[in-house]
Amino acid sequence: MVCLKEKYTKEVIPAMIEKFGYKNKMAVPKIKKVVLNIGFGKMVYDKSSKEREKIYKPILNDLSMISGQLPVLTEARKSISGFKLRKGMPIGAKVTFRGQRMYDFLDRLINIALPRSRDFRGIKATAFDKRGHLTIGIKEHICFPEILPEKAKRIFGFEITVVTTAKSREEGMELFKLLGFPIKT
Numbered sequence: 001m002v003c004l005k006e007k008y009t010k011e012v013i014p015a016m017i018e019k020f021g022y023k024n025k026m027a028v029p030k031i032k033k034v035v036l037n038i039g040f041g042k043m044v045y046d047k048s049s050k051e052r053e054k055i056y057k058p059i060l061n062d063l064s065m066i067s068g069q070l071p072v073l074t075e076a077r078k079s080i081s082g083f084k085l086r087k088g089m090p091i092g093a094k095v096t097f098r099g100q101r102m103y104d105f106l107d108r109l110i111n112i113a114l115p116r117s118r119d120f121r122g123i124k125a126t127a128f129d130k131r132g133h134l135t136i137g138i139k140e141h142i143c144f145p146e147i148l149p150e151k152a153k154r155i156f157g158f159e160i161t162v163v164t165t166a167k168s169r170e171e172g173m174e175l176f177k178l179l180g181f182p183i184k185t
Contacts, residue, residue, distance in 0.1 A: 004103045004110075004179060012178040019174060029132065029166035029175050034102045036067060038158040039092040052090065058153045060093055065146045067095040067105070108144070109160065110180055117143040122184035125173065132172020134162040134181070 008030070016028045043055050056073075063071045071093040079087045097105050114120055118140065127134055139157045142149045166172035177183055 004107045005100070008179065012175065015178050016171075016174065020171065029164050029171050031102065031106070031175075032098070032163045032165055034097040034105055035161045035163070036063065036071075036095040036097075036158055037092065037161065038063065038094070038156060040090075040156070043154075055154070056090060056093070059156055062141055062147055062152065062156075063093055063095060063158070066141065066144045067097070068101065069095060069097075071095045106162070106179075110182070112145055113138070113143045114182060116145075120182075122182045123176075124184055128169050128172055128176075130169050132164045132166025132169055132175070134164075134172065134176055136160045136162075 013025050013028050016022065017025065022028055038059065040056055040059060047055065060071050060073070072095070073090045074092040074094055076085050076087055076089045076091050079085060085091070114123075117138065123134070123136060127136055129135070137157060137159050140155050141147055141158060142152055142155060162176075164172050164175060166175060173183065
C-alpha cells in the first residue's frame with residue numbers, strides 16, 4: 001500500500017504541475033495541518049463542574065484514541081449569561097496534526113473512517129472554502145476502528161479541517177481529488 005506522502009510526491013506533484021502550469025514543484029499546494037475540533041458546550045452548559053468532568057473525560061479519552069495524541073481543552077474566552085457560560089469554562093477540545101502523523105491520520109480517514117460512516121456518499125464541493133481548505137463534519141466518532149461501539153459511553157460528532165497552501169478553491173479541490181479523497185462532482 002502506498003503511503004499518502006509518497007503518493008503526493010510521485011503522482012500529485014507532476015499532475016498538478018501539468019494541470020496548473022507551476023514553474024517549480026515547490027509552488028504546488030500541499031497540506032499544512034489537520035485539526036480535529038469538538039465542541040461540547042451544549043452537553044455541559046447547565047451542569048456542575050463534577051458533572052461536566054464526567055461528560056468530557058470520556059470524550060477526551062475517545063478523541064485521544066482516534067488521534068494518538070492528547071487533545072487540548074478549549075475554554076470560554078468570556079462569560080455569556082444567555083448561554084450560561086462562564087469565562088474559563090471548558091467548552092471544547094482540539095487536536096492538531098502536522099508531519100507524518102497528519103499523513104497517517106488522513107490515510108485512515110480516507111480508507112477506513114469515511115467508508116464506514118453512515119450514509120456517506122462523498123464529500124460535497126461546498127466543504128471547500130475559497131482558499132482551498134477542506135472542512136468535514138463526522139456525525140459519529142465510532143466510524144474510526146480504534147473506538148469500539150459497545151464501549152462508547154457517548155456518541156459524538158466532530159469537525160476535521162484540512163489546511164492547505166492552495167491559493168484558490170479549484171487548486172485545493174484538485175489536490176484532494178488527486179490524493180484520493182472521495183469528492184462528489
